[in-house]
Amino acid sequence: MSPAARRRLVLALPWAWMAVFFLVPFGIVLSIAFAEPSEGLPPYAPLLRWSGEATAVLQLNLANFQLLLEDPYYLDAYLRSLRVAAISATLCLLVGYPMALAIARAPAHRRNLLLMLVVLPFWTSFLLRVTAWIGILQDQGWLNGLLLALGLIAEPIPLLYTDAAMYIGITYCYLPFMVLPLYATLSKLDPSLLEAAEDLGARPWRAFLQVTLPLSLPGIVAGFLLVFIPAVGEFVIPELLGGPSAQLIGRVLWTEFFQNRDWPLASALAIVLLAALVAPIALFQWRAGR
Amino acid sequence: MSQAAKPGTAEPWRDPAAEPFLRIEKVTKRFGDFVALDEVSLSIYRGELFALLGGSGSGKSTLLRCLAGFLEPDAGRIVLDGQDMAGVAPYARPVNMMFQSYALFPHMTVAQNIGFGLKQEGAARAIIRDRVAEMLALVKMEGFGDRKPSALSGGQRARVALARALARRPKLLLLDEPLSALDKNLRESTQFELINIQERTGTTFVIVTHDQEEAMTMATRLAVMDRGTLAQVGTPSEVYEFPNSRFTAEFLGTANILEGVVEGVEAEGVRIGSSELDFDILAEPAPSKPLGSRVFVALRPERMRIERVEPGSALGDNRLVGRVRDIGYYGDYFLYYVVLEHGKEVRVSQPNLRRRTERPVDWEDTVAVTWDRQASMVLPE
Numbered sequence: 001m002s003p004a005a006r007r008r009l010v011l012a013l014p015w016a017w018m019a020v021f022f023l024v025p026f027g028i029v030l031s032i033a034f035a036e037p038s039e040g041l042p043p044y045a046p047l048l049r050w051s052g053e054a055t056a057v058l059q060l061n062l063a064n065f066q067l068l069l070e071d072p073y074y075l076d077a078y079l080r081s082l083r084v085a086a087i088s089a090t091l092c093l094l095v096g097y098p099m100a101l102a103i104a105r106a107p108a109h110r111r112n113l114l115l116m117l118v119v120l121p122f123w124t125s126f127l128l129r130v131t132a133w134i135g136i137l138q139d140q141g142w143l144n145g146l147l148l149a150l151g152l153i154a155e156p157i158p159l160l161y162t163d164a165a166m167y168i169g170i171t172y173c174y175l176p177f178m179v180l181p182l183y184a185t186l187s188k189l190d191p192s193l194l195e196a197a198e199d200l201g202a203r204p205w206r207a208f209l210q211v212t213l214p215l216s217l218p219g220i221v222a223g224f225l226l227v228f229i230p231a232v233g234e235f236v237i238p239e240l241l242g243g244p245s246a247q248l249i250g251r252v253l254w255t256e257f258f259q260n261r262d263w264p265l266a267s268a269l270a271i272v273l274l275a276a277l278v279a280p281i282a283l284f285q286w287r288a289g290r
Numbered sequence: 291m292s293q294a295a296k297p298g299t300a301e302p303w304r305d306p307a308a309e310p311f312l313r314i315e316k317v318t319k320r321f322g323d324f325v326a327l328d329e330v331s332l333s334i335y336r337g338e339l340f341a342l343l344g345g346s347g348s349g350k351s352t353l354l355r356c357l358a359g360f361l362e363p364d365a366g367r368i369v370l371d372g373q374d375m376a377g378v379a380p381y382a383r384p385v386n387m388m389f390q391s392y393a394l395f396p397h398m399t400v401a402q403n404i405g406f407g408l409k410q411e412g413a414a415r416a417i418i419r420d421r422v423a424e425m426l427a428l429v430k431m432e433g434f435g436d437r438k439p440s441a442l443s444g445g446q447r448a449r450v451a452l453a454r455a456l457a458r459r460p461k462l463l464l465l466d467e468p469l470s471a472l473d474k475n476l477r478e479s480t481q482f483e484l485i486n487i488q489e490r491t492g493t494t495f496v497i498v499t500h501d502q503e504e505a506m507t508m509a510t511r512l513a514v515m516d517r518g519t520l521a522q523v524g525t526p527s528e529v530y531e532f533p534n535s536r537f538t539a540e541f542l543g544t545a546n547i548l549e550g551v552v553e554g555v556e557a558e559g560v561r562i563g564s565s566e567l568d569f570d571i572l573a574e575p576a577p578s579k580p581l582g583s584r585v586f587v588a589l590r591p592e593r594m595r596i597e598r599v600e601p602g603s604a605l606g607d608n609r610l611v612g613r614v615r616d617i618g619y620y621g622d623y624f625l626y627y628v629v630l631e632h633g634k635e636v637r638v639s640q641p642n643l644r645r646r647t648e649r650p651v652d653w654e655d656t657v658a659v660t661w662d663r664q665a666s667m668v669l670p671e
Contacts, residue, residue, distance in 0.1 A: 190391065190393065192389050192390075192391055192393040193393050193395060195358075195360060195380070195387075195389070195393065196387070196389055196393035196394075196395070197395075197406070198379075198380045198381050199358060199359075199360075199380050199381070199385075199386055199387045200381075200386065200406050200407035200410060200454070200458065201381045201382075201407050201410035201411060201458065202381055202406075202410045203381055206410065207381075210406075211395060214397050215396070215397055
């Protein structure tokens, strides 16, 4: 086998993986999005219909997309989800950056331990961890108990089922996705650059702003996207910790799929969400690549 | 070609009344149990280009980092131009450094790199622009201001690093192995340029290097460092011609070390009986070496002559007989490895004066190695 053929064979495996587990499902969802809802199983009409002897009719139904644009309910959910994701990613950045910096500056023999601690929560079930926050945040929970015991508050503050609880949960769960890429960038930073800045008269804070921060920008962008993208569609955390009014796109999707059984509309929702996320990222990648 | 050899050059270190510009007084620095600097004292004068020369672990870089302020000495004082540097942060010191890796900011242009220090001082934009242009001209990099460091060659990066370090007009410029990343030809030409720039700006330079050639060529004076102490301080020629110990003799240049006992002081010099072989070493009058004392004599390979002799030829005063084990061809000179009777090896170099195919001395030849009494360096140690 020639080296070129061997190369193609090796590359065929990831390509096949991507095709089977990403492209094909995406195609199915896309086709459902253009279908008519119907009673039965599956709950949508096929796109291709045989009419007469040998002619197939392809019927695309754009009504789902039209509805998404016209009904402010969906647009609100989108915007709300984007805002929640942006705030969560920002919170992760504010918490994660000092963590990543501290790990990157820690003595070499301690770094691996600290990194392990960052990913340690992944070793327990995600659902369990989110549920644990209920125990911490509820009125008779640990946090209110502690504040009461310290005499800081007279009666429990309602934390659970608020936006605050949702943000705490999302920030907590997604923090490793922020810390790891940030650490990767910061640990590669040549420490002599910071020394040079200080040597040239920059106080530590200014040296951070002028050298460390701009040079860690790739890590910031990577971490932000890694938190932002899954947070947009996050369903479990707002459902378990957030308030009942929070109509996020994740819940809307769930409702359309499982309660209303409107698969075409739910698929259209997912496609629009994907397009809304992919377009700016592709633009960013293209600009960064130039 | 060291600066000290130039006629008319001031040599303030010879003047006991001269006030040192930089005083390092009994500076000690420990890392755990390891003593990196052991009570180092050194005076450096205004306008000097002083080289700290030593192997890895000698403490030269630690001393430089103490001067820059990245390290605080455990004991001792550093006084620069009358100002005690204790507790003065790196950003507050009138000292700048050219880093070994150059440490140019990759996200800034050449001009932004050079102007960085002035920007921290809050200098006006026009002033920064003028100074950057001046610095670019100084290092012959006009027209490169808008480039990013990644678009520069190694030599150009070195120039930018130098310009950046000089832009704030530091009282003291520290250079950490500044040319070690450059190839040989570029290194040599850049060395002379550095000296030129140092003379034009009048800035006091302290340069750390492990490259003895670099130290010899550039420095007004140099200090050879060994395990956290200064083994010897002097002009390059002083240290090369009058090494004070086996360490400096062997560290700076190459030296054959012979061992002997002082047998007599004659009119023309000292007679030292070799304790290894049956021959005598003659040397010029040595400073107070009593009769019978054991001494080491260092001999530079280039100060010795080599000639073919009949096997069984006798040893004599300043005359060794041995067998050529190996010949190193360096282009400009040959280096002969001569094995003596009892197995000791001496190195003798001969300039390659003529193009020829036949060497006067070949492998396995029996040779006599001779030298003048002036070439015998009796080590004070």
